[in-house]
């Protein structure tokens with residue numbers, strides 16, 4: 001086990017070791033779900049789960065690694081909260097789910113072992129959004145079969161021309177709301193429930209069947225100003241769910257359901273996507289009052305993030321992750337979703353501690 005003072009990690013394997021040690025020190029019981037795949041160094045992959053605090057009908061769920069590599073953020077936040085004695089002060093049960101997508105975390109990818117974006121996978125299959133025509137129009141340029149400097153230049157120029165003609169939001173929407181037609185492409189939702197979705201469903205069934213009031217914080221990175229954590233709701237302003245989230249978390253709450261800045265409330269940095277984890281989690285708990293947010297921390301400019309995702313898709317569809325070019329792409333992915341600075345980690349830890357405190361206070365309200 002690592003004694004590293006930093007709650008954040010340098011690899012998936014180190015993150016898991018630190019998480020297990022922190023759970024042990026906090027007196028929590030650890031449960032391990034084995035993934036069938038392996039990491040790049042042949043390492044075993046697991047989702048690790050711990051319950052701390054009292055068993056009542058109120059629970060807070062902290063999920064890291066829905067988007068693989070983004071797990072560096074959520075893992076660090078979970079470990080930091082445990083190390084600072086959060087468990088001893090928790091007046092509700094806290095269910096920690098570490099690395100729900102361990103394959104993506106270990107391979108420095110946002111997607112899972114099948115190139116599936118878990119936040120587009122929580123749909124009823126076959127999905128309602130079976131075609132996304134704007135994505136199809138862009139697909140060959142987003143994920144070309146060649147990733148030479150010339151191919152990068154020409155495809156990027158065409159993408160930017162499309163964006164200039166149709167607008168920033170239309171572009172972000174076309175690319176990111178989800179698609180089910182291009183398995184090697186970006187933001188692909190898959191063709192069946194993923195291992196991670198099935199595992200999370202089993203964890204919820206086991207631990208939350210009797211819960212009447214549940215809050216979920218799902219940790220993400222890659223959108224918004226560097227270091228700032230948007231508390232992103234998938235509920236529309238005017239709903240009881242959004243009102244409750246705003247009451248607990250204040251002005252940091254945004255909604256993916258706000259179409260533009262002319263409406264009251266704050267538009268989220270994310271588009272209104274199909275099949276995300278929060279909507280899926282709420283459906284697993286039909287008898288509970290559900291308050292879910294994504295804790296979305298900014299890292300790098302959006303174009304830098306998109307170029308990293310395009311390179312990663314190419315690498316795993318056509319390239320060799322063990323080549324020098326592969327390692328360069330991997331390090332770009334890492335820095336697009338994880339800023340390894342004291343400032344950024346401090347921002348994550350501080351905002352996370354506050355958000356957890358607010359969630360527990362909200363759950364305790366009469």
Ligand SMILES: [Zn+2]
Pocket residue numbers: 067070219220221222
């Ligand atoms: Zn994410």
